[in-house]
Amino acid sequence: MENKIPAFLLEEPPPEIRSRPARRASKSSFIDRGLKHVAGVINTGYIQWETASQGGFLQGLDARVKVIFLAFFILIVSLKRELHAEAAIGVFIFLLAAASHISLPAFYRRVFFFGFFFGFLVALPSSLNSVTRGEIVLPLVTLSKPYDFWIYHIPRQIGITREGLFGVAMLTLRIVNSVSLSFLILYTTPFTEIIKALKILKIPDTVLMMLTLSYKYIFIFAKTVEEMHLAKRSRLAGGASSSEGRRWIAGRITFIFRKTRLRCEEVFKAMLGRGFSDSVRLYGSGRLTATDRLSCTLFIFTGILFLFM
Amino acid sequence: MHIPDGYLSPQTYIPLYGISLGFWALALRNIKKELSTRHIPYLAMAAAFSFLIQMFNIPVPGGTTGHAVGAGIIAVLLGPWTSVAAVSMVLVIQAIVFGDGGITALGANCFNMAVAMPFVSYLTFKLINRGSKNGRRLYIAAFLSGYAGLSIAAMLTAVELGIQPLIASAPDGRPLYAPYPLSVTVPAMALGHFLLLSIVEGTMTVLLFKYFLKHEPGLIHAIKET
Numbered sequence: 001m002e003n004k005i006p007a008f009l010l011e012e013p014p015p016e017i018r019s020r021p022a023r024r025a026s027k028s029s030f031i032d033r034g035l036k037h038v039a040g041v042i043n044t045g046y047i048q049w050e051t052a053s054q055g056g057f058l059q060g061l062d063a064r065v066k067v068i069f070l071a072f073f074i075l076i077v078s079l080k081r082e083l084h085a086e087a088a089i090g091v092f093i094f095l096l097a098a099a100s101h102i103s104l105p106a107f108y109r110r111v112f113f114f115g116f117f118f119g120f121l122v123a124l125p126s127s128l129n130s131v132t133r134g135e136i137v138l139p140l141v142t143l144s145k146p147y148d149f150w151i152y153h154i155p156r157q158i159g160i161t162r163e164g165l166f167g168v169a170m171l172t173l174r175i176v177n178s179v180s181l182s183f184l185i186l187y188t189t190p191f192t193e194i195i196k197a198l199k200i201l202k203i204p205d206t207v208l209m210m211l212t213l214s215y216k217y218i219f220i221f222a223k224t225v226e227e228m229h230l231a232k233r234s235r236l237a238g239g240a241s242s243s244e245g246r247r248w249i250a251g252r253i254t255f256i257f258r259k260t261r262l263r264c265e266e267v268f269k270a271m272l273g274r275g276f277s278d279s280v281r282l283y284g285s286g287r288l289t290a291t292d293r294l295s296c297t298l299f300i301f302t303g304i305l306f307l308f309m
Numbered sequence: 310m311h312i313p314d315g316y317l318s319p320q321t322y323i324p325l326y327g328i329s330l331g332f333w334a335l336a337l338r339n340i341k342k343e344l345s346t347r348h349i350p351y352l353a354m355a356a357a358f359s360f361l362i363q364m365f366n367i368p369v370p371g372g373t374t375g376h377a378v379g380a381g382i383i384a385v386l387l388g389p390w391t392s393v394a395a396v397s398m399v400l401v402i403q404a405i406v407f408g409d410g411g412i413t414a415l416g417a418n419c420f421n422m423a424v425a426m427p428f429v430s431y432l433t434f435k436l437i438n439r440g441s442k443n444g445r446r447l448y449i450a451a452f453l454s455g456y457a458g459l460s461i462a463a464m465l466t467a468v469e470l471g472i473q474p475l476i477a478s479a480p481d482g483r484p485l486y487a488p489y490p491l492s493v494t495v496p497a498m499a500l501g502h503f504l505l506l507s508i509v510e511g512t513m514t515v516l517l518f519k520y521f522l523k524h525e526p527g528l529i530h531a532i533k534e535t
Contacts, residue, residue: 070412071412074314074412074413075413077314077315078314078315078317078318078319078322078413079319081479081485110408114313114408118313119313119315123488126484126488126489131488131489131490131493132482132483132484132488133482134481134482134483151492152492163481163482163483163484164484164488166483167483167484167485167488168488170483170484170485171315171316171484171486171487171488174314174315175313175314175315178313178314178315178411178412178413179313179314179408182404182405182408182412183408186405186406191406194405204337206337206340206341206349207333207337209349209353210349210352210353210356210394210398211398211401211402212353213349213350213352213353213354214353214356214357214360214395214398214399214402215402215406216353217353217354217356217357218356218357218360218361218402220357221357221358221360221361222361222364225361251520253358253361253362253517254517254520254521254524256358256361257354257358257521258524258525264348264350264351264354267350268349268350271350
């Protein structure tokens with residue numbers, strides 16, 4: 001069949017036009033970056049709901065068991081002072097994540113991001129002997145003499161110490177384990193179930209109501225801001241300066257604040273209309289099943305094992 | 310500013326949980342006394358408002374960015390106890406849902422950002438404003454309330470992190486929790502905040518304050534009281 005596309009559409013664009021978007025793409029405005037963050041928040045919410053509803057080991061357990069498991073294991077992770085114990089806890093969490101049919105690459109991408117930036121990168125300079133004294137395993141620089149400046153001492157030979165490396169590895173592993181425990185529970189438990197478990201664990205009703213409403217408002221606010229920004233961009237010809245951006249953000253935040261304040265009365269009336277009577281009532285929070293009890297025993301037994309490891 | 314899990318030893322995070330619990334209980338009592346259940350959506354909205362403020366990274370000179378916490382402006386607008394409750398909610402949600410700040414460190418994070426910061430901001434505002442209802446004095450008070458609140462919160466964070474090598478190291482000197490001593494954490498946090506992030510917080514506070522003063526001056530708690 002003959003090609004009917006006009007010739008001008010088949011022409012290659014001149015090089016200067018092609019190269020422009022690449023240069024500009026790297027310099028997005030701070031509002032765009034903030035909006036990306038907002039979109040990320042909305043995505044996180046949706047992903048959480050999707051994963052929490054999938055059938056798997058942890059998804060089948062009562063939220064009370066999972067909340068107690070999280071609190072117990074987070075405490076154990078913070079108490080352990082040996083690398084092999086932290087590594088063993090990491091393997092246990094991996095097995096639980098696999099048994100819960102969570103997308104492991106996506107799960108660990110997020111976990112390792114936190115572990116790398118907040119653990120490894122932050123702690124890495126502390127492995128130098130100028131911060132953590134000890135046996136140098138990797139010499140880096142040798143100065144002509146040691147230097148003393150106010151309360152700081154710079155030794156003649158600067159290098160990475162065995163003790164410093166231990167500290168970096170310990171902190172990174174502890175952060176990876178703590179974050180993966182939180183995400184594991186989050187990915188397998190809907191937020192409403194977490195609130196239900198907290199109610200049973202005697203958290204005051206006012207706190208639970210505030211938590212639930214704040215959580216919902218965050219997503220509503222995030223969506224509203226994203227839509228306002230898109231509406232603004234669609235009307236804008238050319239770019240806006242940083243100071244204009246700052247004024248726009250301040251104006252929009254105030255606008256949302258005022259708008260929502262006016263809506264609060266309506267929200268409360270809607271709450272009353274749905275039978276709200278000053279306290280949080282629970283539906284469907286029955287007794288623990290045999291599987292819940294068995295899993296709880298398994299978690300407690302494993303936890304104690306890790307404590308004495 | 311959000312301390313993750315693993316940086317604080319139990320001898321630091323357990324007492325800070327205790328202090329924060331005390332303030333949460335007092336905040337709840339104050340809120341129940343001052344506000345009825347119909348205001349709970351309002352408090353939740355304040356929490357979401359603080360969350361939203363924290364998501365916008367504002368460019369600052371030097372090519373970097375920083376974000377505000379919002380505890381200062383909420384304290385000035387809605388009162389310090391409301392700010393304690395609202396910012397605590399945000400920190401709880403951030404720790405549980407978004408992995409921002411640790412669960413063991415929640416007490417410490419709440420003490421720094423949801424307890425110390427609102428009260429320092431509110432008191433700074435009242436101290437500088439001294440009953441003025443308009444004019445430049447109000448804007449200076451708003452800027453300094455945000456600036457002082459975040460700076461004190463940052464210093465508290467620096468001290469909590471910096472004492473770890475002193476109180477929780479192995480006998481051979483291996484760091485078991487946050488590895489940097491006070492001589493590193495205090496100057497690092499002071500430089501970053503006094504010269505940069507506290508200015509962002511102060512600017513955000515004064516910008517929002519300006520809008521509220523123009524459109525809804527009756528809403529501002531710190532002015533209403535005087």
